[in-house]
Amino acid sequence: MRGRPLLHTSYARDQAMMPTATKKAVLAVFLGLAALAPFASRIPLYPDFLGDNDWMKLLSHVAIFGIGALGINLLTGVAGQVSLGHAFFMGVGAYVGAVFGAPTGDLWGLGLPMWIWLPMAGVVPALIGILVGPAAVRVRGLYLAFATLALVFIGEWAWRNLTFITGGSFSGRSFPDFQWRWWKEEEPVVDFTTDSVWMGYAVSEEAKVYLMMVAFLVVATLLAKNLQRTRTGRAFQAIRDRDIAAEVMGVNEFRYKLMAFGISSGFAGVAGALFASFVGRQIPETWDLFLSVEFLAIILIGGAGTVSGALMGSAFVVILPRLVQDFTDALKQTIVGGEGTLAAVADVVVAVSADDSGIVHTLPGVGPGLSVFQLNQILFGLLIILFMILEPLGLYGIWVRVRNYWRGWPFTY
Amino acid sequence: MMGAVLSLGVIAQSGPSQFLGTIVNGVSLGAIYALLAMGFVIIFKATQVVNFAHGALATLGAYFTAVVAVDLNFPGRYIQGSPVLGWSISVMVALVLSALVGMLLERIFVRPMVGEELFSLAIITLGMHIVLLTVVTDLIGPDPRSIADPWGDARVELGFVIIPQTQIAQFVAAIALMLLVGLFFRTRTGVAMRATAFDQEAARAQGINVGRIFAIAWAIGAVLATVGGVFGSVYPRRVGVFPDTALLAMRAFPAIILGGLDSVGGAVIGGLVVGLAESLAGSYLNQPLFGTGFSGIVPYLLMMIVLFVRPHGIFGTGEVRRI
Numbered sequence: 001m002r003g004r005p006l007l008h009t010s011y012a013r014d015q016a017m018m019p020t021a022t023k024k025a026v027l028a029v030f031l032g033l034a035a036l037a038p039f040a041s042r043i044p045l046y047p048d049f050l051g052d053n054d055w056m057k058l059l060s061h062v063a064i065f066g067i068g069a070l071g072i073n074l075l076t077g078v079a080g081q082v083s084l085g086h087a088f089f090m091g092v093g094a095y096v097g098a099v100f101g102a103p104t105g106d107l108w109g110l111g112l113p114m115w116i117w118l119p120m121a122g123v124v125p126a127l128i129g130i131l132v133g134p135a136a137v138r139v140r141g142l143y144l145a146f147a148t149l150a151l152v153f154i155g156e157w158a159w160r161n162l163t164f165i166t167g168g169s170f171s172g173r174s175f176p177d178f179q180w181r182w183w184k185e186e187e188p189v190v191d192f193t194t195d196s197v198w199m200g201y202a203v204s205e206e207a208k209v210y211l212m213m214v215a216f217l218v219v220a221t222l223l224a225k226n227l228q229r230t231r232t233g234r235a236f237q238a239i240r241d242r243d244i245a246a247e248v249m250g251v252n253e254f255r256y257k258l259m260a261f262g263i264s265s266g267f268a269g270v271a272g273a274l275f276a277s278f279v280g281r282q283i284p285e286t287w288d289l290f291l292s293v294e295f296l297a298i299i300l301i302g303g304a305g306t307v308s309g310a311l312m313g314s315a316f317v318v319i320l321p322r323l324v325q326d327f328t329d330a331l332k333q334t335i336v337g338g339e340g341t342l343a344a345v346a347d348v349v350v351a352v353s354a355d356d357s358g359i360v361h362t363l364p365g366v367g368p369g370l371s372v373f374q375l376n377q378i379l380f381g382l383l384i385i386l387f388m389i390l391e392p393l394g395l396y397g398i399w400v401r402v403r404n405y406w407r408g409w410p411f412t413y
Numbered sequence: 414m415m416g417a418v419l420s421l422g423v424i425a426q427s428g429p430s431q432f433l434g435t436i437v438n439g440v441s442l443g444a445i446y447a448l449l450a451m452g453f454v455i456i457f458k459a460t461q462v463v464n465f466a467h468g469a470l471a472t473l474g475a476y477f478t479a480v481v482a483v484d485l486n487f488p489g490r491y492i493q494g495s496p497v498l499g500w501s502i503s504v505m506v507a508l509v510l511s512a513l514v515g516m517l518l519e520r521i522f523v524r525p526m527v528g529e530e531l532f533s534l535a536i537i538t539l540g541m542h543i544v545l546l547t548v549v550t551d552l553i554g555p556d557p558r559s560i561a562d563p564w565g566d567a568r569v570e571l572g573f574v575i576i577p578q579t580q581i582a583q584f585v586a587a588i589a590l591m592l593l594v595g596l597f598f599r600t601r602t603g604v605a606m607r608a609t610a611f612d613q614e615a616a617r618a619q620g621i622n623v624g625r626i627f628a629i630a631w632a633i634g635a636v637l638a639t640v641g642g643v644f645g646s647v648y649p650r651r652v653g654v655f656p657d658t659a660l661l662a663m664r665a666f667p668a669i670i671l672g673g674l675d676s677v678g679g680a681v682i683g684g685l686v687v688g689l690a691e692s693l694a695g696s697y698l699n700q701p702l703f704g705t706g707f708s709g710i711v712p713y714l715l716m717m718i719v720l721f722v723r724p725h726g727i728f729g730t731g732e733v734r735r736i
Contacts, residue, residue: 082532135717139724142463142531146670147720150713153663161704289663293539300536374547381543388537389525 038207056206063213071267077305079260080240085148088155091287093269094276097121101176121273129265159284172283303396443688449665450680452637459630468662469545474639477507479558496563515635557653667716673729
């Protein structure tokens with residue numbers, strides 16, 4: 001069988017999660033590297049900066065968005081139902097998590113441990129998704145996008161007004177800390193909010209959270225990947241590819257669409273709760289249309305319908321602003337530093353003082369030109385457009401082409 | 414509708430003048446929604462694009478008006494005598510600019526995607542929305558930009574109701590534009606557009622320049638969005654152009670769903686219904702029962718109800734499912 005990766009002699013093999021040894025090896029190496037990232041500085045040849053605390057935070061952010069992206073990927077990529085309501089369900093999950101997990105205070109909070117509030121943050125949004133689902137699932141195609149758009153706005157109104165849960169627009173509320181307890185006792189079994197030493201290695205607070213998020217992401221990925229291989233997953237894909245044909249073949253369209261909506265909402269809820277707790281304090285406006293669009297962009301940039309695409313997309317969308325930031329900072333240093341062709345070129349593009357006329361200005365506050373944040377927004381919008389026009393399969397499509405190049409080498413096909 | 418039913422009891426207490434004022438306000442808001450919805454429907458029918466960037470276009474158009482009428486003061490500095498005439502010309506200039514932007518957007522981002530799925534196009538417009546809105550927000554700056562309408566806060570008293578002059582101007586403009594659009598569909602180009610909307614390939618086979626029709630549709634869409642944006646930025650709604658004028662257009666989406674995605678007449682009626690409902694809710698369904706900002710989501714609630722009862726809208730074409 002070696003050298004013929006596309007030859008499958010049984011259905012089980014065709015549907016195997018890791019059909020080839022190469023895939024297994026690559027995954028093992030990748031997981032190993034991901035798990036070792038917090039100890040980067042101790043490992044020779046491992047990029048040091050990845051172990052820094054701010055990169056740990058960024059990577060945790062990637063993992064959290066990855067969980068959410070897996071959810072919308074199931075609904076939009078696998079089942080073919082375009083949804084703009086992801087942010088709404090993330091909000092539901094976040095506030096359910098807060099009600100169960102945050103300590104009792106001015107706002108509602110039961111102070112229960114994480115093994116209760118995190119699953120609840122998935123279950124409740126899934127149920128709400130199934131409740132409001134019929135309005136959304138009865139309609140097809142673009143009307144679904146509109147219906148879920150309405151959910152986001154209705155949700156924003158609800159969050160602003162349920163001040164006893166959300167804290168309102170001005171202060172927001174704080175969300176439960178990441179602490180593992182069996183029940184409400186004072187001393188947590190594993191505390192993710194302090195630095196400590198594990199097995200002789202110093203592990204920072206950020207690194208601990210990162211490791212936990214990677215673990216959650218692995219579980220979520222397994223769930224999503226396995227769901228695609230079941231009867232349910234095949235029904236989703238049948239609906240996506242041709243809904244009428246699917247129904248003719250005996251797929252109950254309404255039921256499976258509702259199911260896709262519910263499961264996707266559950267993933268969104270968990271991601272929302274993790275995200276809120278990870279950032280610590282959120283205002284109701286966090287769960288707005290832009291967040292929904294961001295998730296749609298993640299799966300489109302990554303490659304709709306594929307699990308690895310959803311994960312690549314999250315990494316891309318989360319890390320890009322940081323790279324842009326670093327790049328502009330570097331340009332700024334070159335300009336302030338003085339000479340060279342690079343500085344001369346950069347000077348036209350980047351403004352470093354208030355009266356400087358560059359397209360991008362690095363000073364916070366008002367000045368001519370775009371701020372780095374605005375530059376990021378524009379890049380983000382342009383990326384959505386460019387990927388749709390030039391590379392509809394997303395990063396996954398690029399990867400497939402690279403892979404096929406090597407697979408066929410030295411032939412081009 | 415829901416707002417109307419619930420508020421019947423309250424009207425008796427607050428008196429007819431407030432009620433009539435609410436109705437007038439609702440119709441004027443409805444006219445704005447109708448303009449935005451019409452532009453949207455024309456783009457959708459002619460080019461099969463669901464334009465999520467409509468709000469950004471409206472904001473951009475209103476910003477153009479602010480630049481032409483205030484910053485450049487054109488033609489205000491040449492025409493002293495008649496502020497209404499001067500301002501109208503400024504708006505016209507802004508409309509031309511928006512039409513150009515609309516055509517440009519179509520040419521760069523939409524044309525390469527002809528024949529692709531509806532979703533891909535809709536998502537491209539979402540990307541356009543983000544880019545445009547970011548640019549406009551930066552251009553507008555931290556403070557709202559006045560668009561120097563000649564009426565200010567002057568009002569006319571008609572029996573029970575006091576109507577702001579801007580709203581009268583708005584009725585006139587909206588009705589004129591609706592008539593113009595109606596007339597346009599009877600012209601040669603308009604018929605070509607209807608043919609394109611019906612079947613792109615057949616229209617092409619008949620010698621219709623479909624690309625030109627696309628450009629014209631986007632130009633008209635941008636113009637209608639701009640007028641909506643301009644009237645959404647004057648007294649009594651706003652004191653100038655804010656970046657969140659885009660949200661106003663977002664609330665026009667329910668009007669489109671109500672009327673049906675592909676019905677221009679439906680867009681007008683949908684706009685009026687949504688405007689009235691929002692205005693009534695704003696006057697009669699307030700704190701503490703409904704919370705702050707409830708009127709803003711009334712359009713969406715209405716839309717959800719319509720989607721439940723009649724998924725393709727009141728005037729929209731029902732979907733025929735063929736195997």
